[in-house]
Amino acid sequence: MADVALSHIYKSYDGNPVIADLSLTVKSGEFVTLLGPSGCGKSTMLRMIAGLESIDKGDLYIAGRRYNDIPAQKRRLAMVFQSYALFPHMSVRENILFGLKINKVAPALMEEKFTWAIALFGLTGLERRLPKEISGGQRQRVALARALVLDPDVLLLDEPLSNLDAALRESAMEELKRVHRSVGKTIIYVTHNQVEAMSMSGRIAVLAGGNLEQFAAPQAVYDDPQTLFTAGFIGSPPMNFLTGLLQTRGTETGIATEVGFIILDKERQVRCVASLGKKVIVGIRPQNISYTDHFSARRVSDTSITLKAELFETLGDRNLVVARGAGDTVLRFLMKQDDDILPDRQVGVFIDGRKIHVFDPDTRKSIFK
Amino acid sequence: MAFKPFKITPSARRLLELWPLFPAAVYLIGFLIVVVSYLFALSFSFADEHGVTIFPSFESLRAVFAAPEFNSAFVNTIAFVAVGTPLELIVGLALALLVYRSFHLRNIVRSIFIIPLAIPALVTATMLFILFDFPGGHINHLLMGKYCFLPAVLHNPINWRGVKLLALGIALAGKVWRDMPISMLILLAGLNAIDPELFDAAKTMGAGLRQRLWRIVVPLILPSISTVVLLRSLEMWKEFIFPFILAGQNNLLGTLIEILYNNWGNAGEAAVVSLTLVVCIVVTALVYLVFIEFVKKLTARR
Numbered sequence A: 001m002a003d004v005a006l007s008h009i010y011k012s013y014d015g016n017p018v019i020a021d022l023s024l025t026v027k028s029g030e031f032v033t034l035l036g037p038s039g040c041g042k043s044t045m046l047r048m049i050a051g052l053e054s055i056d057k058g059d060l061y062i063a064g065r066r067y068n069d070i071p072a073q074k075r076r077l078a079m080v081f082q083s084y085a086l087f088p089h090m091s092v093r094e095n096i097l098f099g100l101k102i103n104k105v106a107p108a109l110m111e112e113k114f115t116w117a118i119a120l121f122g123l124t125g126l127e128r129r130l131p132k133e134i135s136g137g138q139r140q141r142v143a144l145a146r147a148l149v150l151d152p153d154v155l156l157l158d159e160p161l162s163n164l165d166a167a168l169r170e171s172a173m174e175e176l177k178r179v180h181r182s183v184g185k186t187i188i189y190v191t192h193n194q195v196e197a198m199s200m201s202g203r204i205a206v207l208a209g210g211n212l213e214q215f216a217a218p219q220a221v222y223d224d225p226q227t228l229f230t231a232g233f234i235g236s237p238p239m240n241f242l243t244g245l246l247q248t249r250g251t252e253t254g255i256a257t258e259v260g261f262i263i264l265d266k267e268r269q270v271r272c273v274a275s276l277g278k279k280v281i282v283g284i285r286p287q288n289i290s291y292t293d294h295f296s297a298r299r300v301s302d303t304s305i306t307l308k309a310e311l312f313e314t315l316g317d318r319n320l321v322v323a324r325g326a327g328d329t330v331l332r333f334l335m336k337q338d339d340d341i342l343p344d345r346q347v348g349v350f351i352d353g354r355k356i357h358v359f360d361p362d363t364r365k366s367i368f369k
Numbered sequence B: 001m002a003f004k005p006f007k008i009t010p011s012a013r014r015l016l017e018l019w020p021l022f023p024a025a026v027y028l029i030g031f032l033i034v035v036v037s038y039l040f041a042l043s044f045s046f047a048d049e050h051g052v053t054i055f056p057s058f059e060s061l062r063a064v065f066a067a068p069e070f071n072s073a074f075v076n077t078i079a080f081v082a083v084g085t086p087l088e089l090i091v092g093l094a095l096a097l098l099v100y101r102s103f104h105l106r107n108i109v110r111s112i113f114i115i116p117l118a119i120p121a122l123v124t125a126t127m128l129f130i131l132f133d134f135p136g137g138h139i140n141h142l143l144m145g146k147y148c149f150l151p152a153v154l155h156n157p158i159n160w161r162g163v164k165l166l167a168l169g170i171a172l173a174g175k176v177w178r179d180m181p182i183s184m185l186i187l188l189a190g191l192n193a194i195d196p197e198l199f200d201a202a203k204t205m206g207a208g209l210r211q212r213l214w215r216i217v218v219p220l221i222l223p224s225i226s227t228v229v230l231l232r233s234l235e236m237w238k239e240f241i242f243p244f245i246l247a248g249q250n251n252l253l254g255t256l257i258e259i260l261y262n263n264w265g266n267a268g269e270a271a272v273v274s275l276t277l278v279v280c281i282v283v284t285a286l287v288y289l290v291f292i293e294f295v296k297k298l299t300a301r302r
């Protein structure tokens, strides 16, 4: 059991900064995901924690102890690599036992752990196969088993599911969650897949260009994105963005945009008074623009606007509508399968004032206090 | 009438694909047959005192195997193979690891280590000859303090090439020095084929440098290692130039052939020694193949 604390970490390759002043604390037993686009420095972070990459500046603490100068082989961490990095010349059994042999674990205990691991990961019967003789999903489980038998304080996972197909990934995610619950290890998980991040982690650290954009629980990251980047990166289909002016008209505060005056709900109105009169960027998720022909469904905080439907994309349970509003503004929203919107028709939609995100275009941060 | 494509069965296709190799194969096999049959003919003929050639005769064979020169040359050659092959492997592996680990300068470092191969063996051997000359070689001068920067350690020069073990040792050192780039390049290719994440994985599991070397590197470059062992041991058997220049009277089989043929004009006995060398090389190759099969079975899976 150990917490992992990164404090003001810097890292650069050949003078190009990859991580800049990043601080992050992972609590003992927590499942934290580092989520970000390709090349944002996730693997670099993980490799620094594992000791495979040096830290240019800043401190790394594990269980309260400074770890910067402790070599990788002395840190009690285990890492699962994106490529799994199974030893090709060793059988499944030898791969799983490798670390135990290196650490001179007693044969009886070794056998006990091996039996536990192959049962936990459903690898029975594959013990004597070489890595090339098992499937991708099985390889991933061997890599996990190999890491877990070492009983590490911290488990580091670098996109372990990215090579799996959708169905396998789903079951692997469940398996990982189950493992986390049963062994209770501190897990730091790297992915660029928001579904994985959302469904497994206790907290998500959103990274972009080596900066920590937000570090919060999945629901909070989704409901309250603190930066423009997080808002655009999290959620599918991606958020709509409009520019406008934050102002008060009559009794309501809202944003004057080309498609109309979008009202904020009372709670949000209070949180944004400091920015009144400023130019802002409004973010609205497609899920929060609704089409309904019952006018009575409208809430007081909803804004009603008119759009012209142009394109439809089927998402299975719902359709994504790409529509155009005044000033050629393109907005995407979702409609239920039984809604009947026809192409090139004007439709009235409601924007949910309780779910509007407003960002300062200069700082690219949320203006809500 | 439509053109009907010519049908080829898969086995015929495979034969057809081998067709371009045919001239080379004929040439090689023909060459071998001519040379080896001539070697046999020479080995089993004997010119008596009247100049009449007797065939077949075991006289050359008997004379060679009875001669103490042959025995010592045979022992010397075996020593070359037995010491030189592992030495080339170890030096090659050490250099390959060094080049592999010198990340940014890898290309430069590698080029530096290839230099010995660019110098003709004869030049290298002659350089060593001059260095270890007696009484006036550079090494002697150096040890006697004739160069300003070093104190004298010796009063009298040493006849380096006059001592059998030293002479052979210098010859072997020259050979290993010149050929180390070959082993290095083969082993480096093997190293470069390993996914570096395997080392990272081993590290995170607690493996130190030595454990990574023995448990990951060596097993994974076993094919390269066995290539080196085969190539270098065959080379050691037939080594000529370094002992010829540097080892003086201490012959190897390779130099003995030259001496018998050119100095003593004894083609029959030279042929017998050559034949012995051929047999040794074939036996080495066979032993190697058996050994590789054995290692494969051993490392298969447990």
Ligand SMILES: Nc1ncnc2c1ncn2[C@@H]1O[C@H](COP(=O)(O)OP(=O)(O)OP(=O)(O)O)[C@@H](O)[C@H]1O
Pocket: A013, A014, A018, A036, A037, A038, A039, A040, A041, A042, A043, A044, A045, A192
């Ligand atoms: N050894 C290296 N030398 C130079 N630059 C590097 C090195 N390793 C990584 N980088 C750079 O650092 C940045 C971060 O790399 P990193 O591998 O951490 O990204 P990542 O977030 O894991 O991306 P992905 O999701 O594609 O794996 C990238 O821009 C990459 O080009």
Ligand SMILES: [Mg+2]
Pocket: A042, A043, A044, A158
């Ligand atoms: Mg990565």
